[in-house]
Amino acid sequence: MRYDSIVVGGGPAGATAALTLAKAGARVLLLERRKIPRYKACGGCLSRRVERLLPFDLGKLNEEQITNLTFTWRGRNPVEAIFSEPVAYMVWRDKFDQALCRLAIEAGADLQDGQTVRAVRASKHNVEVDFDGRTVTADFLVGADGACGVVARDLFPNRTQPRLVGLDAELPLTSAGEAALKGRVILDVGRAPGGYCWAFPKGGVASVGVAVNRRAAKQVSPCLTSFLNSGSFKHRSPVRTTGALLPVYHNGTGPLYRGRALLTGDAACLVDPFLGEGIFYAIQSGPMAAQAILTAGSHGGDLSSYQAAVSTAIIPELEAAGRLSRVAHRAPWLWFQVLRWRLGVIDLYRKVLIGETNYRVFEDQIWAQTPRPVAMLFGAWAGREYLTPKRKELGSW
Ligand SMILES: Cc1cc2nc3c(=O)[nH]c(=O)nc-3n(C[C@H](O)[C@H](O)[C@H](O)COP(=O)(O)OP(=O)(O)OC[C@H]3O[C@@H](n4cnc5c(N)ncnc54)[C@H](O)[C@@H]3O)c2cc1C
Structure with a gap:
């Protein structure tokens, strides 16, 4: 059978990409090297803001x-x-990822688990995927195969290494x-x-x-x-x-698409460097990749809309989380004192977790309330620009 798209990896990024594509009527092959349900080393903590992205109610999956x-x-x-x-x-990843895969199957995706992809190739016109001793061709390829995936290895050799x-x-x-x-x-x-x-x-x-x-x-x-x-x-x-x-985000992700292939979730290093949260960004980037493919189908295969979407909706968040993490991890004692004596910071963080605000606002508020010499020192470490107009406006020095 010929497929419109092949998705490698049955985790949250791959399952949601396959679900979105299948729902739109595309013929999708979802390849997963392990048998589903499969164990995944993960805390299984979902910040509440994930609710707005989830294709189902967590129900009994919520432990x-x-x-x-x-x-x-x-x-x-x-x-x-x-x-x-x-x-x-809190979720168990085996059950959570299985539920996402099940939805993709119900929407029409062809899940083949227990199949390890060995190599991939992408040209201007199609993609080829080698697994199980055969080669399957499709119009598009989604690399959702996690931190050490074969899609990044074969097609995106300059991708940042997990840190x-x-x-x-x-x-x-x-x-x-x-x-x-x-x-x-x-x-x-x-x-x-x-x-x-x-x-x-x-x-x-x-x-x-x-x-x-x-x-x-x-x-x-x-x-x-x-x-x-x-x-x-x-x-x-x-x-x-x-x-x-x-694979926490670090200093730019580099290109997220090449020819007719793109990277999502951990494969694209879309993990929050401050907390290590990656499920949220996997579930955000998977459907974005699918959407870009659906658009590209009628635009000569051009996947650039994916890079633009991720750069607008995800990267600024991960950049801000990266600057915060540089301070928190280089000066953990200072960070702990901030948490200890400024409970308002924890409440701000609550707002990020529930989706009421975002990391950029969180970061601005923290710096705006930090004494200037401390902010100068740690902000420089973090790579934050000083006294931007936004910061002057916030001002509470
Ligand atoms: C110790 C630890 C704790 C974490 N805790 C949390 C947490 O509490 N909350 C949170 O949000 N994030 C957490 N994360 C991050 C989170 O687990 C990932 O960000 C998330 O799983 C990314 O989803 P994904 O779909 O991109 O990749 P994955 O979930 O890794 O899925 C990739 C899939 O691709 C499959 N695959 C790989 N190679 C191939 C191949 N060649 N052929 C076929 N299939 C292949 C794999 O078997 C896997 O099923 C944690 C990570 C670690 C390591």
């Missing part, structure tokens, strides 16, 4: 509603913010541990170089993990062990510990 953000400094000095409404939801390495463990909780973590996420700073540790509740189990700068990869395991030995996790052993790379 926990988060109303409490607790920040700790190396396991101590908790700073707690309690909200009246949820700011995030963070993460470790995720599942930890069965005692009933006391479950009660302590109910509706709460713990974000621990100061321990993980260039990142942080987290504990996310999912009923009787917690997803506990750490992300560190790749240069400090050797410390990822000791960091997780020391985090597990702190707080209410003591004396519990994780049942599964899995490592993975986190």
Whole structure:
């Protein structure tokens, strides 16, 4: 059978791209190397703003509603913010991604799982994908194959390499541990170089993990062990510990399309460098890629509208998150003090999580309320321009 589009990768980016294409009547082949449902190393934390992008109600997929953000400094000095409404939801990735794939299939996509794509080629007129000893041709190709995907490897050799390495463990909780973590996420700073540790509740189990700068990869395991030995996790052993790379956005993504192929989600490094949130951007970029393909079909195959859409809707957010992360990760103690003494910052962050505001406004507000010498020093680190007209307007010096 001939397909209009081939999507490589059945994660959130690929499934939502396939869903959008199939809904529009396109013949779509969705290739996934693992059998669905498949395990994915991930905290499974969805900021609430994801609701506006999701093609379904989370319903039973939602394991926990988060109303409490607790920040700790190396396991101590908790700073707690309690909200009246949820700011995030928790999902198991195997079930969540399966539900997205199921929708794509219902819309008409042909999911072939357990199929590893070995190589891809793209020309001005079509794309070729090698898997399972055969070659399939289509008009367009979506690379949604994650942090170490074959589409970026073969067609986008200059793509930025993943900068963070993460470790995720599942930890069965005692009933006391479950009660302590109910509706709460713990974000621990100061321990993980260039990142942080987290504990996310999912009923009787917690997803506990750490992300560190790749240069400090050797410390990822000791960091997780020391985090597990702190707080209410003591004396519990994780049942599964899995490592993975986190392709956080860094200094521009480079081209996101080439000929008739494009990159989405982790394959395009669309992960928030401040928190490591990637599901939101995967679900945002997947349908954008599909939309660009649908438009390109009647415009000689030109996919440039995808680059424009991502540059407008996603990149400015990730740039602002990148500047914030440079401060938070280079000076974690200072960042923790900001969280500790300026609870307004956490409330601003709540607004980002629920989609009431965005990272750009969050960043502007933080700098506007920071004493000038401190802002000059850390802003320079972060790569922020000084005294822009916008900043002068905000002014509360
Ligand atoms: C430890 C850790 C914790 C995280 N926690 C969170 C969190 O709490 N919240 C959040 O929002 N984000 C989190 N992230 C990031 C998030 O997991 C990713 O951003 C998200 O999964 C990106 O979705 P995707 O569809 O682009 O890629 P993926 O979900 O990685 O999907 C890619 C798919 O492509 C398939 N594939 C790869 N190669 C091939 C091939 N050659 N042929 C066929 N199929 C292939 C893979 O099997 C996979 O199913 C975390 C990441 C890590 C590493």
